[in-house]
Amino acid sequence: MKNDENLKVALAQISPVWLNKSGTLNKIKDFVIQAGKQECDLVIFGEGLLPGYPFWLSLANGAEFNSAVHKEIHAHYVRNSIQVEKGELDELCAIAKENSIAIYLGMIERAHNRGGHSLYCSLVYIDNLGKIQSVHRKLQPTYEERLTWAPGDGNGLQVHPLKDFSVGGLNCWENWMPLARTALQGLGENLHVAVWPGSENNTRDITRFIAKESRSFVISVSGLMRIEDFPKNTPHLEKIIKNAPDVLANGGSCIAGPDGEWIVEPIIDKEGLFVHSLNINRVLEERQNFDGAGHYSRPDITRLTVNRERQSIIDLENEQF
Numbered sequence: 001m002k003n004d005e006n007l008k009v010a011l012a013q014i015s016p017v018w019l020n021k022s023g024t025l026n027k028i029k030d031f032v033i034q035a036g037k038q039e040c041d042l043v044i045f046g047e048g049l050l051p052g053y054p055f056w057l058s059l060a061n062g063a064e065f066n067s068a069v070h071k072e073i074h075a076h077y078v079r080n081s082i083q084v085e086k087g088e089l090d091e092l093c094a095i096a097k098e099n100s101i102a103i104y105l106g107m108i109e110r111a112h113n114r115g116g117h118s119l120y121c122s123l124v125y126i127d128n129l130g131k132i133q134s135v136h137r138k139l140q141p142t143y144e145e146r147l148t149w150a151p152g153d154g155n156g157l158q159v160h161p162l163k164d165f166s167v168g169g170l171n172c173w174e175n176w177m178p179l180a181r182t183a184l185q186g187l188g189e190n191l192h193v194a195v196w197p198g199s200e201n202n203t204r205d206i207t208r209f210i211a212k213e214s215r216s217f218v219i220s221v222s223g224l225m226r227i228e229d230f231p232k233n234t235p236h237l238e239k240i241i242k243n244a245p246d247v248l249a250n251g252g253s254c255i256a257g258p259d260g261e262w263i264v265e266p267i268i269d270k271e272g273l274f275v276h277s278l279n280i281n282r283v284l285e286e287r288q289n290f291d292g293a294g295h296y297s298r299p300d301i302t303r304l305t306v307n308r309e310r311q312s313i314i315d316l317e318n319e320q321f
Contacts, residue, residue, distance in 0.1 A: 002163075004163040004164045004280075005163075005164055005279055005280050005281060006163075006277050006278065006279050006280075007041050007042065007162065007163050007164075007165050007191070007277065007278045007279075007280070008038070008039060008040045008041050008042075008275065008276075008277045008278075009040060009041065009042045009043075009044070009219060009255075009275070009276055009277075009278060010031075010034075010035035010038065010040040010042065010043040010044070010273050010274070010275045011044055011219065011221045011253045011255070011264075011267075011273070011274040011275075011276075012028075012031045012035070012043055012044060012045045012046075012221065012273055013046070013198075013221065013222060013223070013224060013251045013253040013267060013270065013271060013272060013273075013274065014027065014028075014031060014045070014046075014049070014223065014224060014271050014272075015223060015224040015225055015226065015229045015249075015271060016049050016050065016051055016052040016223065016225075016229070017051070017231065018051065018052040018225070018229055018230055018231055018234065019051050019052050019076060019077060019080050019231070019234060020051055020080060020231060021050070021051045021079075021080040021081070021082065021088075024049065024050050024051045024052065025050060025088075025091075025092065028045060028049070028050060028092065028105065029091065029092060029095055031043065031045075031273055032092065032095050032096065032099065032101065032103060033095060033099065034273050035099070035101055035273060035275070036095075036098070036099025036100070036101050037099075038273075038275055040101055040275060041101060041102060041128070041162060041163060042101065042102045042103070042104070042162060042167070043101055043102075043103055043104075043273075044103075044104045044105075044193055044195065044219060044221040045103075045104065045105045045106055045195070045221060045223075046106050046195050046196055046197060046198060046221050046222045046223035046253075047106040047121065047123075047171050047172050047195040047196050047197045047222075047223070048106050048107065048108055048121050048171075048197060048223075049105065049106050049107065049223050050082060050105060050106070050107040050108065051077075051080040051081070051082075051107075051108060052108075052225075053197040053198075053223065053225065053249070054077065054144075054145065054147075054148045054149075055225065055240070055244070055248055056070075056073055056236075056239075056240045057144040057145070057147050057148060058144050059240055059241070059242075059243055059244050060073075060236070060239045060240050060242070060243075062144055062147050062148075063144070063147060069236050069239060072235050072236065073235050073236055073240075074148060076234075076235045077108070077119065077148065078110060078117065078119060080108075081107075081108040081109060081110040081119055082107045082108060082109050082110065082122075083109075083110045083112060083116070084109065084112075084124070084132065084135060085112040086112075089124065089126070089132065092105075092126065093126055093130040093131065093132065094130055095130075096126045096127070096128060096129075096130045097128070097129055097130030098130075100128045101128055102125070102126060102127050102128045102160075102162055102167075103124075103125070103126040104123060104124070104125055104167075104169050104193050104195065104221075105123070105124050105126070106121070106122075106123055106171065106195045106223075107122055107123075107124060108120070108121060108122070108149075109121075109122035109124075109135065109137065111137070113310065113312045114150070114311075114312060114313070115313070118150040119148060119149050119150060120137040120138065120149060120150055120152050121137070121138040121141060121145070121149045121152075121171055121172075122135050122136060122137050122138065122152070122156070122171075123135075123136045123138075123156065123169050123170070123171050123193075123195055124136075125158075125160055125167075125169070127160065127162075128162070133158070133160050134155075134156045134158045134160070135155075135156055136152070136155070136156020136157065136158070136169065136170070136171070137150075137151075137152025137153060137155070137156060138151070138152050138171040138172070138174060139151060139152050139153070139154070139174055139177065139180060140173075140174070140177075142172065142173045153307075153308075153309070153310060153311040154183075154306055154307045154308045154309070155308050155309065155310040155311075157180065157183045157184060157187075157306055157308060158187065158308075159184055159187040159188055159189045162191075163280075164280040165190055165191045165217075165278075165280055166187070166188045166189050166190050166191065167189065167191045167192075167193060168184035168187065168189040168191075168192060168193065169184075169192065169193035169194065169195065170184070170192075170193075170194060170195075171195055172194075172195065172196050172197065172202070175194045175206055175210060176206065179304055181210065181213070181214065182292075182293070182304050183304060183306045185214050185216075185292060185293040186293045186304065188293075189214070189216060190214075190216045190217065190258075190280070190283045191216060191217045191218075191219070191278070192210055192211075192214060192216050192217070192218045192219070193219050193221070194206070194207065194210065194218060194219070194220045194221075195220075195221050195222075196220060196221070196222040196223070196252070197222065197223055197225075197249050198222035198223040198224055198225060198248075198249025198250060198251055198252065199222065199249060199250060199251075199252055200222075200250060200251065200252030200266040200268055201252070202220075202222070202252065203220040203222060203252040203253070203254055203266055204252065204254075204266050206220075207220045207254050207255075207256045207266075208256045208260045208261070208262070209260070210256075211256035211257060211258060211259070211260045212256075212259070212260030213292065214258075214292065215258045215259075215283060215286040215287050215290055215291060215292075216258055216283060217255065217256070217257060217258060217263075217278050217282070217283065218255070218256045219253075219254075219255050220252065220253060220254050220255075220266075221253045222249065222251045222252045222253050223249050223251070224249050224250070224251050224269070224271055225247075225248040225249035226246060226247050226248065227241060227244060227245075227246050227247075227248075247269070250268050250269050251266070251267055251268055251269060251270065251271075252266040252267070252268060253266065253267050253274065254266040254267065255276055255278075257282055258282050258283045258285070258286035258287075259282075259286055263276060263278075264276055
């Protein structure tokens with residue numbers, strides 16, 4: 001008899017094989033398999049983990065215009081980004097199906113329907129049948145990220161059924177956007193996934209705040225990045241690491257309950273798979289006195305309009321993807 005009230009989740013706090021698509025994918029697959037062996041229902045990876053966060057922008061004067069150095073690094077980043085339409089996640093999807101596990105994965109997407117050359121910081125959801133159900137492109141890259149990532153759209157503002165839960169997710173500082181959170185809450189989200197490049201400074205406060213606001217479980221998952229994680233064959237590596245600290249991303253993955261209290265406090269400087277079970281009844285208990293999208297809302301006074309159309313510069317009648 002199924003126990004759909006409980007959800008076993010795995011927080012994969014790992015470093016990428018930085019800007020190496022195949023190496024990072026192999027590492028991700030290994031961790032999905034590990035989570036599957038522990039009979040987890042969901043495994044989550046940090047923002048832009050595949051193939052890595054663009055640390056060079058703040059370390060090596062990324063705003064320098066028309067720089068040959070930054071053009072070369074960017075081209076390397078593009079070559080190692082993910083083209084979903086070309087089947088580059090197919091093997092990962094097959095592993096998800098084989099292990100009956102859902103995946104939230106932060107990745108850098110090279111979007112076919114936007115010309116195939118611009119990059120998006122995307123959060124992909126693969127269900128436990130191995131099907132890609134949504135690819136959420138970060139609505140607004142933050143500060144220096146705009147030098148390499150394009151702004152996304154509302155198509156991926158979706159929630160997905162998983163046992164008795166409804167799961168949704170946002171990238172990094174999108175989690176500070178109240179209307180983006182409201183869109184997911186209004187769709188019935190009760191397990192919120194927040195992915196980050198890696199810093200307890202980001203996760204420590206907002207994880208509990210979102211949980212208390214939404215009366216949902218909130219899982220923040222971050223990556224790790226240390227000086228030794230930069231591959232030696234990275235273009236212009238000496239310029240990138242010249243002013244880099246020893247630790248660029250220290251993790252901070254954590255879980256808050258629907259009452260805003262810690263279930264798992266931020267995990268610092270540890271790589272691994274961190275597993276915990278959640279029970280949907282905790283959500284039902286906390287929604288008794290407050291439900292911001294339900295009995296405590298006033299749609300006759302304030303309402304949110306969400307445009308979930310996938311944006312493209314052209315409309316094709318016989319689109320292939």
